[in-house]
Amino acid sequence: MNAPVDITGVELKTERLTLRSWRESDLEDFYEYARVDGVGQMAGWSPHKSIEESRQVLAMFMREKRTFALEYEGKVIGSLGIETYDERRYPELALEEKRGREIGYVLSKDCWGRGLMTEAVRAVVRWLLDDVKLDFIIVGHFIRNDRSRRVIEKCGFSYVKTIPYDTQDGRTEDSMEYILYR
Numbered sequence: 001m002n003a004p005v006d007i008t009g010v011e012l013k014t015e016r017l018t019l020r021s022w023r024e025s026d027l028e029d030f031y032e033y034a035r036v037d038g039v040g041q042m043a044g045w046s047p048h049k050s051i052e053e054s055r056q057v058l059a060m061f062m063r064e065k066r067t068f069a070l071e072y073e074g075k076v077i078g079s080l081g082i083e084t085y086d087e088r089r090y091p092e093l094a095l096e097e098k099r100g101r102e103i104g105y106v107l108s109k110d111c112w113g114r115g116l117m118t119e120a121v122r123a124v125v126r127w128l129l130d131d132v133k134l135d136f137i138i139v140g141h142f143i144r145n146d147r148s149r150r151v152i153e154k155c156g157f158s159y160v161k162t163i164p165y166d167t168q169d170g171r172t173e174d175s176m177e178y179i180l181y182r
Contacts, residue, residue: 002084003099003134006065012123017116019068019080019123022061026069029076030054033108042145043106044167070107070120078107080120082128085138089163093179098135101128105151112147118154125155129182136182140165140175152178 012019031054035047048054061067067081085102107117128134141148157178165175
């Protein structure tokens with residue numbers, strides 16, 4: 001079952017990152033990476049066409065209280081969301097009586113290849129399993145997204161299956177799905 005999650009007041013620190021709630025003052029940083037071709041498509045959404053589009057998404061992040069801003073050297077460089085998963089997609093896992101969520105993430109193209117997302121995912125996984133007391137976390141990546149696959153594998157998730165995924169930008173892509181149990 002999808003367990004309730006609220007990141008209000010939560011701040012996670014790693015060696016190089018601060019994971020925290022979004023602020024209105026993050027708008028410029030957010031738009032800077034969200035408008036870059038190749039960033040959003042890895043997570044199933046199109047590059048932002050205007051700062052107003054970024055403002056609307058930022059308002060949603062702040063309202064829903066389930067997406068961390070990833071701050072690196074005083075600048076927001078990405079996000080990590082704690083999403084609801086589609087409970088009907090995993091009947092073979094018998095998750096009905098277990099508490100879980102799905103995570104999704106995106107990182108500025110300028111920061112790819114530095115291990116920052118692996119660092120962020122490990123911190124959020126630790127918080128979700130140890131403090132929130134989830135029983136499991138699900139994550140997926142599009143088959144073409146090798147960077148995300150490497151993050152998932154480094155963080156100890158186990159492959160479950162490949163499923164079709166309808167993206168926010170109107171495409172359907174195969175997503176390799178993984179799970180990590182407490």
